Amino acid sequence: MKLKPVKPFEPILTSHLPSGENWIAQIKWDGVRMLVYYDGEETELINRKGNHRTRQYPELVDISSYCRAESVILDGEIIALVNGTPSFHQVMKRDSLRQERQIRARVQQIPIVYMVFDILYCNGEWVTAKPLHERQTLLDQVLIPGPHVQPVPSYQDIPLLYDISKQHQLEGIVVKDLSSKYEVNGKDKRWQKRKNIMDINAVVGGVTYRDGIVNALLLGLYDEADRLIYIGHAGTGRLGISDWRRITEEAKGMLQSDKPFVNNPEREKGAVWIRPEWVVKVHFLEWTDGGTLRQPSIQAFVDASPLDCRWN
Structure with missing residues (x-):
C-alpha cells in the first residue's frame, strides 16, 4: 500500500458541552475506531493502534461498493448492533478473529456497519487542512451508503442529541468545531466528547x-x-x-x-x-x-x- 498509516484525531473528554452555530454534534458509537485506506489499487483497514484488520472485515474490502473516490482515507467506527444498540462485546468477537474459517462464519453471525464521520485523503490529495464543514461536504459526495457503510449524521441541537443518547443508553456524543482541520495524531478541544458511560x-x-x-x-x-x-x-x-x-x-x-x-x-x-x-x-x-x-x-x-x- 502506497499510503502511510496515520494516527487519528482524538476528542478530549468534557463535562460541559460547547454551544454556538459553529458546533455540531454526532453520536459516539461504541465500536472499533477504524481508518480505511485505498491507494487506487489496494484496500487496507488499520485501527488507531496501527494494527491491520482488513481480514477481519471482508465486507469493507471492495471500496468501490461504498466510495466513489479514486483514492481515499476514511475515518469512522465499526459497530455491531444488538436490538438496535451498539455492542462492543459483539464487535470484538469479529475484531479478535485470526482464522479465515472463523471469520467467514462470523460475517454471517455478526453483521457490522462502518459508521463514517470524516475523510482525510481524496483523489490523490490530503484534505486534513480543510475545515470540517468542507470535509463533510466532500464525504457526502464520495460516500455511497449501504448495508455495511453509513455516514454519521451531524446535528446542530447539541443538548437534544445528548438527551437522546442518554434515553437510548448510548455511549455519548462527540461535539466538533465546524471550522476545525483534522489534526493527525492530535487531541484537543476542537473535538470534545461527553459520555453517559x-x-x-x-x-x-x-x-x-x-x-x-x-x-x-x-x-x-x-x-x-x-x-x-x-x-x-x-x-x-x-x-x-x-x-x-x-x-x-x-x-x-x-x-x-x-x-x-x-x-x-x-x-x-x-x-x-x-x-x-x-x-x-x-x-x-x-x-x-x-x-x-x-x-x-x-x-x-x-x-x-x-x-x-x-x-x-
Whole structure:
C-alpha cells in the first residue's frame, strides 16, 4: 500500500458541552475506531493502534461498493448492533478473529456497519487542512451508503442529541468545531466528547474462583513509574458462561506467585495472581474516593498493550 498509516484525531473528554452555530454534534458509537485506506489499487483497514484488520472485515474490502473516490482515507467506527444498540462485546468477537474459517462464519453471525464521520485523503490529495464543514461536504459526495457503510449524521441541537443518547443508553456524543482541520495524531478541544458511560481499558492481574470457575477479574492501571495499581474487580458484564470457562482454562498457564499490584486489592483473600497480559474494556459509573471503579462491568477482552493502560 502506497499510503502511510496515520494516527487519528482524538476528542478530549468534557463535562460541559460547547454551544454556538459553529458546533455540531454526532453520536459516539461504541465500536472499533477504524481508518480505511485505498491507494487506487489496494484496500487496507488499520485501527488507531496501527494494527491491520482488513481480514477481519471482508465486507469493507471492495471500496468501490461504498466510495466513489479514486483514492481515499476514511475515518469512522465499526459497530455491531444488538436490538438496535451498539455492542462492543459483539464487535470484538469479529475484531479478535485470526482464522479465515472463523471469520467467514462470523460475517454471517455478526453483521457490522462502518459508521463514517470524516475523510482525510481524496483523489490523490490530503484534505486534513480543510475545515470540517468542507470535509463533510466532500464525504457526502464520495460516500455511497449501504448495508455495511453509513455516514454519521451531524446535528446542530447539541443538548437534544445528548438527551437522546442518554434515553437510548448510548455511549455519548462527540461535539466538533465546524471550522476545525483534522489534526493527525492530535487531541484537543476542537473535538470534545461527553459520555453517559465511563469506560477504560484495564490490565488483569489476578482472578478469583467460585466452584472451580473464574468469577471475577482483578484490574489495574500502570502509573508513571510502570507500577501496576489495583483499581477494582469485576465479575459482571457482557461475558457469558463459555467466556468464563475459557478464561479459567487460559489462566492456568498464566499463574505466578508474586502479586503484580503494588497496592493491596480489596479482594486479596482467595485471589490467584496471573501475569498481567490480558486487557479488558470496562464500563463503570464513577471513580471512588479510594481510587477504585464503582460498579465496573466487563465489556470485552481487547487487543492492546498492557503498558498502554495508564492513569490519565
